Amino acid sequence: MKILRLFILLLPLMLAMPLAAERTYYVLDGGQGLRGRSVLQMLQLSDGRMVVMTESHVNIYDGAEFRSVAVDTSAAEPLEAYYGHTHLYVDASRRLWIKSYRSVSCLDLTALRYVRDCKKQACVSCFDDMFVDSEGGIWTVAGGDVVSADTGVRLCMPEGGGTVQDIDVKAGRAVIFTSGGYACVFSLSSGKCEGMTAAYDSVTARKYERTSLIVKTSDGMFHQIRTGSGCSIFQTFNPVTMSWKRHLECGYLLHTLIAGDGGMAYITTPEGYIAYNFGTSGRLVLRELRLPDGTRLTTGINTVCSDREGGIWLGTYNRGILYLPPLSGVFDMGESNVPLTPVLISVMIHGRRIEAGGGMDVDAPYLDRLSLDYEDNSVAFCFSPMKYVHPRSVCYRYRIIGLDGVWHTADADSDGMLVDSRGLLTLSFVDLAAGSYVLEVMASSRFGVWNGGIRRLVFTVAVPWWRSTEAIVLYVLLFVVSASTGVWVYIKAVRRRVAREGREEMLLMRIRDLMEQCNRNESSVRVVLVDNGHGDEKPDMSGSEMDFLDKATRIVERHIGDTSYTVEQLSREMCMDRTGLYRRLTAILDKSPQMFIRSIRLRKAAEMLSRGGTTVTEVADATGFSSSSYFTKCFQKEYGCRPSEYAEKKSMQ
Numbered sequence: 001m002k003i004l005r006l007f008i009l010l011l012p013l014m015l016a017m018p019l020a021a022e023r024t025y026y027v028l029d030g031g032q033g034l035r036g037r038s039v040l041q042m043l044q045l046s047d048g049r050m051v052v053m054t055e056s057h058v059n060i061y062d063g064a065e066f067r068s069v070a071v072d073t074s075a076a077e078p079l080e081a082y083y084g085h086t087h088l089y090v091d092a093s094r095r096l097w098i099k100s101y102r103s104v105s106c107l108d109l110t111a112l113r114y115v116r117d118c119k120k121q122a123c124v125s126c127f128d129d130m131f132v133d134s135e136g137g138i139w140t141v142a143g144g145d146v147v148s149a150d151t152g153v154r155l156c157m158p159e160g161g162g163t164v165q166d167i168d169v170k171a172g173r174a175v176i177f178t179s180g181g182y183a184c185v186f187s188l189s190s191g192k193c194e195g196m197t198a199a200y201d202s203v204t205a206r207k208y209e210r211t212s213l214i215v216k217t218s219d220g221m222f223h224q225i226r227t228g229s230g231c232s233i234f235q236t237f238n239p240v241t242m243s244w245k246r247h248l249e250c251g252y253l254l255h256t257l258i259a260g261d262g263g264m265a266y267i268t269t270p271e272g273y274i275a276y277n278f279g280t281s282g283r284l285v286l287r288e289l290r291l292p293d294g295t296r297l298t299t300g301i302n303t304v305c306s307d308r309e310g311g312i313w314l315g316t317y318n319r320g321i322l323y324l325p326p327l328s329g330v331f332d333m334g335e336s337n338v339p340l341t342p343v344l345i346s347v348m349i350h351g352r353r354i355e356a357g358g359g360m361d362v363d364a365p366y367l368d369r370l371s372l373d374y375e376d377n378s379v380a381f382c383f384s385p386m387k388y389v390h391p392r393s394v395c396y397r398y399r400i401i402g403l404d405g406v407w408h409t410a411d412a413d414s415d416g417m418l419v420d421s422r423g424l425l426t427l428s429f430v431d432l433a434a435g436s437y438v439l440e441v442m443a444s445s446r447f448g449v450w451n452g453g454i455r456r457l458v459f460t461v462a463v464p465w466w467r468s469t470e471a472i473v474l475y476v477l478l479f480v481v482s483a484s485t486g487v488w489v490y491i492k493a494v495r496r497r498v499a500r501e502g503r504e505e506m507l508l509m510r511i512r513d514l515m516e517q518c519n520r521n522e523s524s525v526r527v528v529l530v531d532n533g534h535g536d537e538k539p540d541m542s543g544s545e546m547d548f549l550d551k552a553t554r555i556v557e558r559h560i561g562d563t564s565y566t567v568e569q570l571s572r573e574m575c576m577d578r579t580g581l582y583r584r585l586t587a588i589l590d591k592s593p594q595m596f597i598r599s600i601r602l603r604k605a606a607e608m609l610s611r612g613g614t615t616v617t618e619v620a621d622a623t624g625f626s627s628s629s630y631f632t633k634c635f636q637k638e639y640g641c642r643p644s645e646y647a648e649k650k651s652m653q
Contacts, residue, residue, distance in 0.1 A: 027319065027321070035059055037317075039315025062365070085255075137151075164176055179205075180202075182198050183199070199235055199237070208227060211227045215257050233250075254274075264277060272289075301316055344367060347364055351380075372432075373461075373462055379429055410425065439456070441455045560600070
């Protein structure tokens, strides 16, 4: 009987012994890219990545390496009612909320940048405290009221319960834990309080009123650790029966808590961590942990987190992270068979990694669509299975719709070395043609068992600019403009040719008339009259007018080669003033004296050109023109053709 009693007393400890100290804890630190050695808090994202908060950085582990974002104190806003230590939440909009002593900041995980004026993201510009429930909903606390930032439901806290310290939801109900040790249950549909119960009396409440940390398990229970001044309590609340169960009270601080569906809870303390069995109430305090190099870590455990495979992540004060796999040892080949959905962890274009803000709008794990320039058609995608136990054993299948669309499989032992020893799959595509593609990737712990989700990425390679729709439209417009311009130029050329031919025909007719006049040796007066447009008709002039014109013509012909001969000289030789000469000539010929002199000169020039043997310059000098260019201008105006053309036409007669 004594042996039986001893066995019963030692049974809880024996049940906890499989978790004992001889298990090996693997170290994750700066070698994997962890920034900062003091781990303040950890959590696992829905896609399997681990978020590790250190004193200097927010680190995100993707199964291969840590990516870090430095702590930005300028992005923090005051949170007057929060007096606890670092606490991490992730809301439904993929934002990481970081609560520290009396402050809060928000990191947008999709873009890996801090959100400025983060309180507005909670739809309330002023609140004293805030929480994110296990379903991603944001709750704010101000003036004793608790408000859902997503639905607007307002929960009015009963008086005397203390300040709000934790919130979570379950089956249409909100459970609120207060500094007075109370659990208040509200209906989310009506906003009314359905019940309120205390975990202990008012004296004990004052002892543990400092901080609260709760963990909800799948059975609907809320497990809580509360702390006071150098002391802590660990207990469980059942929202169905509105009852509490106390597990542990101690004279030291309990830091963080995880509780899984396997009936175990793990609680960190300054001296190590506690493994607690809910079924037997047995507990084991692990103060000494064995590391892979054979050394032992005796103190310094600050926070604990579990992953979906059952692995335990311990954050230390100065040694980074210690990882305890769920299997019995490193040579255990068993599998957890957790459904896997691979995560896209990087995109490389021509061997260069692109990230959010440097070529992509969002970080790779959240990337659903990617547009590539036609020159960026050599691209590689790297996927992680988010499996921390034996990652090398992961197998993949993938296909790309737009190429062959056929499912292909790969693992670490396949040809092509697509999967490395860390279980990372790298798919490279070179010189992709312009078009749209859909890449689908699956992962599994066992070959042929594809029970996880499909990671789908749609990406497009743009056509070259010269083949784009805009370019084609531009080509059409250019063709239309060119064709229109060509037609216009052709029509204009035809019109010019017709006009030129008409002018040439008229020129030939005038030259023919002029030549006939010269051949008939008509008088100079007759030539002048013909040039004046009277033709062969007899002008209606008196004998005195004919004598006047004949005299004036003979005078001008005597001075035909004198370039300085002027109207004043002509008027003197005609024994009349300039005004009288002007009136007489305009009355008879409708020409000014200057035009009369020029007509005589041009008529003489035409005679000389018709005889040939002289150049245009010689003719211009002989007929009193100051320059050949001025002579050409006057001749063309008078006879409708250039002197050279007149001479050419004459030679062809």
